[in-house]
Amino acid sequence: MQTLENKSILLIISGGIAAYKSLELIRLIRKSGGNVRCILTKGGEQFVTPLSVSALSEQHVYTDLWSLKDETEMGHIRLSREADLIVIAPASANLLAQMANGLAQDLASTTLLAADKPILIAPAMNHQMWDNPATQKNLKTLETRGIKQVGPTKGDMACGEHGMGRMAEPEDIMNAINSFFFERPLSGYSALISSGPTVEPLDPGRFIGNRSSGKQGRAIAAALSSAGANVTLVTGPVALTDPAGVNTIHVETATQMLAACESAIETDPKLDIAICAAAVSDWRAKDAQDQKIKKRDGETAPTISFTENPDILRAIANHKHRPTLVVGFAAETENLLDNAKAKLSRKGCDWVLANDVSAAQDNQKVFGADENHVYLINENGVDDWGKSSKTAIAIKLAEHIAQHLQQDEQKHAAE
Ligand code: CTP
Numbered sequence: 001m002q003t004l005e006n007k008s009i010l011l012i013i014s015g016g017i018a019a020y021k022s023l024e025l026i027r028l029i030r031k032s033g034g035n036v037r038c039i040l041t042k043g044g045e046q047f048v049t050p051l052s053v054s055a056l057s058e059q060h061v062y063t064d065l066w067s068l069k070d071e072t073e074m075g076h077i078r079l080s081r082e083a084d085l086i087v088i089a090p091a092s093a094n095l096l097a098q099m100a101n102g103l104a105q106d107l108a109s110t111t112l113l114a115a116d117k118p119i120l121i122a123p124a125m126n127h128q129m130w131d132n133p134a135t136q137k138n139l140k141t142l143e144t145r146g147i148k149q150v151g152p153t154k155g156d157m158a159c160g161e162h163g164m165g166r167m168a169e170p171e172d173i174m175n176a177i178n179s180f181f182f183e184r185p186l187s188g189y190s191a192l193i194s195s196g197p198t199v200e201p202l203d204p205g206r207f208i209g210n211r212s213s214g215k216q217g218r219a220i221a222a223a224l225s226s227a228g229a230n231v232t233l234v235t236g237p238v239a240l241t242d243p244a245g246v247n248t249i250h251v252e253t254a255t256q257m258l259a260a261c262e263s264a265i266e267t268d269p270k271l272d273i274a275i276c277a278a279a280v281s282d283w284r285a286k287d288a289q290d291q292k293i294k295k296r297d298g299e300t301a302p303t304i305s306f307t308e309n310p311d312i313l314r315a316i317a318n319h320k321h322r323p324t325l326v327v328g329f330a331a332e333t334e335n336l337l338d339n340a341k342a343k344l345s346r347k348g349c350d351w352v353l354a355n356d357v358s359a360a361q362d363n364q365k366v367f368g369a370d371e372n373h374v375y376l377i378n379e380n381g382v383d384d385w386g387k388s389s390k391t392a393i394a395i396k397l398a399e400h401i402a403q404h405l406q407q408d409e410q411k412h413a414a415e
Contacts, residue, residue, distance in 0.1 A: 080114060184227055273323055
């Protein structure tokens with residue numbers, strides 16, 4: 001597992017409500033073994049306090065360019081010299097404009113102008129500010145200078161509006177940080193991932209669904225993207241933000257999910273990887289009603305007839321443009337390994353990740369949880385990956401896939 005040990009990050013927190021998420025980012029960097037020193041702008045201080053930043057980073061927090069004490073002890077030039085990477089999260093429209101125009105008006109902008117280290121920005125702002133040609137021009141300028149960007153994503157904003165400009169989630173910023181320090185073994189590869197539940201309508205207001213949270217599929221999409229892959233994520237309805245840098249397509253039913261997956265394969269017939277992590281509803285109502293099904297006095301309860309949904313994993317594994325590596329999941333409540341092995345051959349995929357979703361498992365809830373116990377099953381047998389976080393499983397899967405595809409290429413080259 002990669003760690004950030006011996007790596008130093010200078011984190012600049014500028015003004016924006018998303019600054020609260022930077023506290024979590026500090027925690028994640030520290031948890032990963034990295035050292036993090038922070039600059040908090042005047043705007044940033046309106047949203048998080050120097051005390052919280054200092055407590056989490058376990059370091060002094062720098063706020064003032066004209067502080068005699070800070071300049072004597074550290075100095076704004078040394079702040080960037082002693083870092084391996086500078087991360088700006090949130091990066092406000094104002095700070096981006098200062099950077100693009102070479103302004104040095106406070107400690108953050110002065111440090112950035114004097115910086116000699118790679119810079120990663122995580123922009124966060126109102127969607128109109130994001131769309132403004134001035135901001136877009138500044139971003140282009142920064143891009144041509146080699147400054148890397150993570151996010152923003154689309155979604156509900158703190159101001160009550162909806163659109164592009166939400167800061168990337170701390171986990172996604174962490175992935176982008178890792179991409180700076182570690183090799184990107186999936187660069188040049190493309191992947192399709194299905195995730196979340198499907199919901200099948202009974203009438204305009206009612207549906208049949210399942211408890212899938214979509215967390216595992218999202219984590220896999222983020223891990224593959226951070227390993228350099230070009231990722232398309234097809235997801236059923238979930239309460240999660242879209243992962244930064246991933247082409248995310250939202251669907252509701254199994255039929256829509258299949259159509260979106262097939263269209264992704266048609267668009268890129270040389271797809272390398274497909275991972276079906278979605279909990280697809282096996283059946284849908286045969287005759288979904290256009291009008292609400294009414295309850296009438298004296299009438300018996302309605303009978304719902306079902307018809308089978310398409311099997312998306314099987315369709316991908318048997319597609320004429322079959323991706324090189326097709327991975328499925330097996331969610332089982334009994335006979336985990338036997339059922340999962342049977343699924344591997346029945347569906348025609350290369351690997352199956354099996355997990356026990358019985359309520360009895362460790363007496364814990366499985367759906368929506370942050371941890372999972374999985375086994376990798378393929379032609380070589382069964383490998384117990386133990387219990388770990390969905391993020392750790394996703395990273396391990398990305399590493400295994402990279403290894404497998406590289407070995408596969410070497411084998412073909414030798415033939
Ligand atoms: N799957 C799929 N389309 C379906 C059903 C399942 O793509 N209509 C995929 C899932 O994404 C998963 C794998 O098939 O990768 C196994 O799903 P699971 O729900 O465990 O199995 P089922 O095929 O539904 O079989 P069963 O209900 O008998 O366990």
